[in-house]
Amino acid sequence: MENAILNIINLTKHFGGVRAVDNFSLSLSEGSIQAVIGPNGAGKTTIFNLITGLYKPTAGEIFFTSQKIDNIDTFKIAEMGIARTFQNIRLFPEFSVLDNVRTACHLRANYSILEGLMPTPRRIQQEKQLKEFAMGLLRLVKLDSRADDNASSLPYGHRRRLEIARAIAIEPRLLLLDEPAAGMNPDETQKLMEFIAEIHKKFNLTILLIEHHMEVVMGLADHITVIDFGKTIANGTPDEIQSNPVVIAAYLGVGD
Amino acid sequence: MSTYFQGIIILAGINLIAVLGLSLLTGFTGSFCFGQAGFLAVGAYVSTLMTMKLNMPFLISLSTGMMATGLISILLGYPTLKLKGDYFAIATLGFSEAIRLVIENLDKVTGGARGIPGIPTRTTLPLVILMAIIATVCIRFYVVSRHGRNCIAVREDETAAQSIGINTFRYKQISFFINGMLAGLAGGLLAHYVGFIQPSMFSIIKSTELIVMVIFGGMHSVTGATLAAVVLTALPEVLRTAAAWRLVAYGAVVVFIMVVRPEGLLGSWELSWTSLRVLWLSSSSRLRLLRKR
Numbered sequence: 001m002e003n004a005i006l007n008i009i010n011l012t013k014h015f016g017g018v019r020a021v022d023n024f025s026l027s028l029s030e031g032s033i034q035a036v037i038g039p040n041g042a043g044k045t046t047i048f049n050l051i052t053g054l055y056k057p058t059a060g061e062i063f064f065t066s067q068k069i070d071n072i073d074t075f076k077i078a079e080m081g082i083a084r085t086f087q088n089i090r091l092f093p094e095f096s097v098l099d100n101v102r103t104a105c106h107l108r109a110n111y112s113i114l115e116g117l118m119p120t121p122r123r124i125q126q127e128k129q130l131k132e133f134a135m136g137l138l139r140l141v142k143l144d145s146r147a148d149d150n151a152s153s154l155p156y157g158h159r160r161r162l163e164i165a166r167a168i169a170i171e172p173r174l175l176l177l178d179e180p181a182a183g184m185n186p187d188e189t190q191k192l193m194e195f196i197a198e199i200h201k202k203f204n205l206t207i208l209l210i211e212h213h214m215e216v217v218m219g220l221a222d223h224i225t226v227i228d229f230g231k232t233i234a235n236g237t238p239d240e241i242q243s244n245p246v247v248i249a250a251y252l253g254v255g256d
Numbered sequence: 257m258s259t260y261f262q263g264i265i266i267l268a269g270i271n272l273i274a275v276l277g278l279s280l281l282t283g284f285t286g287s288f289c290f291g292q293a294g295f296l297a298v299g300a301y302v303s304t305l306m307t308m309k310l311n312m313p314f315l316i317s318l319s320t321g322m323m324a325t326g327l328i329s330i331l332l333g334y335p336t337l338k339l340k341g342d343y344f345a346i347a348t349l350g351f352s353e354a355i356r357l358v359i360e361n362l363d364k365v366t367g368g369a370r371g372i373p374g375i376p377t378r379t380t381l382p383l384v385i386l387m388a389i390i391a392t393v394c395i396r397f398y399v400v401s402r403h404g405r406n407c408i409a410v411r412e413d414e415t416a417a418q419s420i421g422i423n424t425f426r427y428k429q430i431s432f433f434i435n436g437m438l439a440g441l442a443g444g445l446l447a448h449y450v451g452f453i454q455p456s457m458f459s460i461i462k463s464t465e466l467i468v469m470v471i472f473g474g475m476h477s478v479t480g481a482t483l484a485a486v487v488l489t490a491l492p493e494v495l496r497t498a499a500a501w502r503l504v505a506y507g508a509v510v511v512f513i514m515v516v517r518p519e520g521l522l523g524s525w526e527l528s529w530t531s532l533r534v535l536w537l538s539s540s541s542r543l544r545l546l547r548k549r
Contacts, residue, residue, distance in 0.1 A: 052419060054415065054418075073418075073423075074415075074418035074419060075417075075418045075421050075422055075423045075424065076421075078418065078419055078420055078421035079421045083419070083420070084419055086415075086416070086419075090413050090415060090416040090419075091413075091416070092408070092409050092412035092413055092416065092417075093412060093413075094408070094412055094476065094524065095405075095408065095409075095412065099405060102405065103402075103405045103406065103408075103409050103420065103422075104420040104421075106402045106405065106406055106420075106421070106422065107421055109402050111401075111402070113403055113430060115401070116397070116398045116401035116402070116403040116404065117394040117395075117397055117398050117401075118393075118394065118397055119397060123401065126402075127401075127402070130402065166420060167419075167420070169420070170420050170421050
């Protein structure tokens, strides 16, 4: 694809004898929202872990813009502009809400380790900017009133939003969301969808989404990839996917 | 001031310097180090040999000891900092014992198990106080800088830290290096205060003593580490009248604190204008409530 921001080519990952991801390919065009769906254990999160470098692929290649990233350290991939959230929310529990986001802004400051040991004017200036930027993000996710609270004291839905704010704080071009609506009721899910649509527009993000809530997937994604047992079984727009007999069979089983 | 009292302050200051490094490495970065005595030994022996064999001025010996210990931390960090949790602790313990045995067996240079007597006692009270204050202030500033936050992020969740672009290995390495430098400084000061060093001073007992101070004061608090280093150095001296029972009392105090406050004396509370104001406001409002009743 011409303007693809992420290109995954024949990606394969084996754990011992298990083929978690098998010959998976995907092309993500800049500015789009794509979803990967599939039954539990289909290998969706493994794909995210491969993109972000937590796992090294058994075979296949991953390109971000034009750079090959399948053998690069996780933190460098984040620096290049890929942010993610985790299926089971991984905040820094002992940090305040503000510090969770402020820590993720660290790349916006460049004062040295030596300046970390003393309060130089440059450090004070940069720290002030970091705080302002982080507070701005917190206002966006409507958590600014709880900035000083412990992150672990937030209710579930807020923790999700905080994790997304932390991911955006690194100013990514590509955002990977791993089941953002997991465990949410219909009302919360609706709000989350609006929120994702809002940040997508506001930050010019490209979003790759794993989700089980079909209304989220159908409402947000321009394009859907369905996988089962590590293999792509269908590909297309939401309408095409909904009427695809292979997908229905994978999700519901085949009747007689 | 009596020399006895001065001595307690000097030892507290030296322990404090070693504890601060350990607090940064173990408390804030989350790498449990059980071999601090080994780093003290490197600092002590390198600076002593510089003074005794090469007739170097004290401050040059001291900084050479610091540098050497920092360098060894970096070299040791490459293979060990990738280890998870307990395995890192075991590796540092092994390193510390290995250093002690190397010193014991390098008879010609280090005097072996008999140690080195007659080191010029150049460590003075003002110097120790100055060094301890500089170290405390620097570490206190470091943990609230972006680098310090990155260290804490590594402790809290290494995978999440990497996912926001933190080079977790590098931050562990920096903490290990700073810890090494401070331990080297403490070792050099100790050698030039006591005037005599021998390998048995740097056994696992010393490592335990220092890590207990970090845990006792509060793993996530520089203020706590400072307080614990001073209190726990002075405590056995205060209890000296109880003779042999003083170490039992010392142990009992540590056990008591761990049972009633597992997060340490101060937990993650830090001394600052804001925290003092919060403390003042909450206590005065509590007083007002009491008066109303």
